[in-house]
Amino acid sequence: MRRNITKKVILQFIPLIIGALLVSSIVANIAIKVFLEKKVMEDLTNEAAIIRNVITTEIGNEKNIDREKFKDVIMRSHKLDKVGLDSRLEVITKTANNVVMSQSKDSQFDSQMLTELTNRIQKGKESFIIKNDKDDFKYYITVLPINKLVNNNRKVRYWVILYTTTKEVSNLTNTILRINILIMIIIGFISIVIGVFFARSLTKPIIKLKNRANRISKRDFDSIEMINTGDEIEELSESLEHMVNELKNYDESQKRFLQNASHELKTPLTSISGYAEGLKDGVFDNTEEALDTIIDESLRLKKLVEQIIFLSKLETTHEFFEMKVVDLKELIGNAVKKVYGLSAKKSVNVKLDIEDRINIYADEDKLIQGFINILSNCIRHAESNIDIAVKQEQELCHIIISDDGNGFSKEDLENLFDRFYKGANGSTGLGMTITKSIINKHGGQIRVSNNENGGANFIVTFKTI
Numbered sequence: 510m511r512r513n514i515t516k517k518v519i520l521q522f523i524p525l526i527i528g529a530l531l532v533s534s535i536v537a538n539i540a541i542k543v544f545l546e547k548k549v550m551e552d553l554t555n556e557a558a559i560i561r562n563v564i565t566t567e568i569g570n571e572k573n574i575d576r577e578k579f580k581d582v583i584m585r586s587h588k589l590d591k592v593g594l595d596s597r598l599e600v601i602t603k604t605a606n607n608v609v610m611s612q613s614k615d616s617q618f619d620s621q622m623l624t625e626l627t628n629r630i631q632k633g634k635e636s637f638i639i640k641n642d643k644d645d646f647k648y649y650i651t652v653l654p655i656n657k658l659v660n661n662n663r664k665v666r667y668w669v670i671l672y673t674t675t676k677e678v679s680n681l682t683n684t685i686l687r688i689n690i691l692i693m694i695i696i697g698f699i700s701i702v703i704g705v706f707f708a709r710s711l712t713k714p715i716i717k718l719k720n721r722a723n724r725i726s727k728r729d730f731d732s733i734e735m736i737n738t739g740d741e742i743e744e745l746s747e748s749l750e751h752m753v754n755e756l757k758n759y760d761e762s763q764k765r766f767l768q769n770a771s772h773e774l775k776t777p778l779t780s781i782s783g784y785a786e787g788l789k790d791g792v793f794d795n796t797e798e799a800l801d802t803i804i805d806e807s808l809r810l811k812k813l814v815e816q817i818i819f820l821s822k823l824e825t826t827h828e829f830f831e832m833k834v835v836d837l838k839e840l841i842g843n844a845v846k847k848v849y850g851l852s853a854k855k856s857v858n859v860k861l862d863i864e865d866r867i868n869i870y871a872d873e874d875k876l877i878q879g880f881i882n883i884l885s886n887c888i889r890h891a892e893s894n895i896d897i898a899v900k901q902e903q904e905l906c907h908i909i910i911s912d913d914g915n916g917f918s919k920e921d922l923e924n925l926f927d928r929f930y931k932g933a934n935g936s937t938g939l940g941m942t943i944t945k946s947i948i949n950k951h952g953g954q955i956r957v958s959n960n961e962n963g964g965a966n967f968i969v970t971f972k973t974i
C-alpha cells in the first residue's frame with residue numbers, strides 16, 4: 510500500500526522532533542543535576558569550614574573538653590551561616606576500635622554507613638555521596654578535619670561531618686524532567702497538528718494536479734485547475750498547463766494534417782478514378798490525353814505520399830540524420846545542378862556567388878533536398894533570375910536565395926511553413942514545412958521576406974565549424 514504524504518510527514522518528522530526534544534531534555538537534566546550537586550557540595554564545604562572555625566576558636570585551647578560545652582558549641586555553630594540547606598552536623602572522633610559520634614540522638618547514620626564514612630575519611634576524601642541503608646536515601650557528605658583537641662588528657666583527632674540528603678536535588682531534577690516531558694507532549698501534539706495541516710496544504714494542490722493529469726490523459730484539455738500556492742507546485746502546474754497548450758496545438762495540428770492529407774490525397778484519386786471509369790466506358794475520344802492525366806495524377810499522388818512519409822520521419826525518427834562535415838558551397842552547387850533541368854525549361858538563370866569553402870555539420874542528402882525545395886519554388890515564381898549569395902558573420906553563415914518574381918503575399922509570409930499551406934501557383938504545400946524541419950534539425954534557421962525588387966528572399970543561417 511502506498512503511504513500518503515500526511516502519513517510520511519507524521520511518521521518521519523514528528524519522531525525526529527520528539528527524539529531531539531528527548532535527547533535535549535535528558536542532557537539538560539544531567540547538566541542541571543551535575544550543577545546542583547556541585548553547588549550543594551560547595552555550600553556544605555563552606556559551612557563545614559565555618560563550623561570548624563567556631564569549634565577551633567571556642568574550645569581549641571581548652572585543656573580538656575567539657576562534654577556539655579562541646580555539645581553546646583557544636584549546636585550553636587551549626588545554627589550559624591546557614592545557606593539554606595537542610596543539613597545535619599556530626600563531629601566524630603575515632604577511638605581504638607570505634608567511631609564516636611557527637612550527636613547520636615538524631616543521627617541519620619547507621620553503623621554500616623559509619624564504616625563506609627570512616628573508610629572514605631582514611632582515604633583522605635572530603636566530599637562524596639553515600640547511600641544509607643537505614644533510610645534508603647543517598648547523602649551528600651563533606652568531611653573536614655579539626656586540629657587535635659585535648660580530651661581526657663589525650664590529644665584526639667576530630668572531624669566535622671556535614672551532610673544532607675540528595676532528596677531535594679532529586680526532587681528538583683524530577684520536577685524539571687516532568688515539566689520537560691509535559692512540554693514534549695505538548696510540542697509533539699502541536700507538531701502533529703502543524704504536520705497534518707502542512708501535509709494537507711501540500712497534498713491538496715498535488716491531488717488537483719493529479720486530477721488534472723488524469724483529465725489530460727482523457728484528452729480533456731480545457732477544465733483547468735487553478736493552483737495559487739506561490740511555490741514550486743504552482744510552477745509545476747504552470748508547466749503542466751504549458752504542456753497542455755502544446756499538446757492541444759499538436760492535437761489540433763494533427764487533426765488539420767489528417768484532414769488536409771485526406772483532402773489532398775482525395776483530389777488526385779478522384780481524378781484518376783474518374784478518368785479510368787471514363788476510359789472503361791469509352792467516353793474519351795482522345796484516350797492518350799486521359800492516360801496522361803492518370804499518369805500525372807498518379808505521380809502527384811506518389812510525390813504527396815512520399816512527402817508525407819518523409820515529413821513524418823523527420824519529425825519522429827531521431828536517427829534519421831547522418832551528420833558529417835560538409836562544404837556548404839559544394840552542397841548548394843549540387844542542389845543547383847539537380848534543379849538545372851527545371852530552371853532551363855523555364856529559362857531561369859541561377860547565379861551561385863559563393864567563393865570560399867564553408868564547413869558545417871550536415872546530413873548532405875537531406876540538406877540538398879531542403880535547398881532543392883527552396884530553389885524549385887523560386888524557379889516556379891521567378892521571372893528570369895535567381896541569386897544565391899553568402900554572408901559570413903563570426904561563426905554564423907547566412908545563405909541568401911532571392912528571385913525576381915512577385916514575392917510573397919501577406920498570407921504567404923504568415924503561413925508559409927504550415928503543412929499543406931499553398932498560395933498562388935502552389936503545388937502540394939509541404940515543401941517549405943519539410944525544408945524548415947530539415948534546417949531546424951541541423952541547428953539552423955530559415956527566414957523569409959520580400960526583397961527590394963519585390964521578389965522572394967530566403968535567408969538560411971547555420972553555425973559553421
Ligand SMILES: Nc1ncnc2c1ncn2[C@@H]1O[C@H](COP(=O)(O)OP(=O)(O)OP(=O)(O)O)[C@@H](O)[C@H]1O
Nearest residue numbers: 886890916931932933935936937938939940941965
Ligand atoms: N519564391 C516564391 N515566390 C512566391 N511565392 C512563393 C515562393 N515560394 C513559395 N511561395 C508560396 O508559398 C507556398 C508554399 O510553398 P511550399 O513550397 O511549402 O508549397 P508548394 O510549393 O505549394 O508545394 P510543394 O513544395 O510541396 O510541392 C507556395 O504555394 C507559394 O504560394
Ligand SMILES: [Mg+2]
Nearest residue numbers: 882886940941
Ligand atoms: Mg514548394
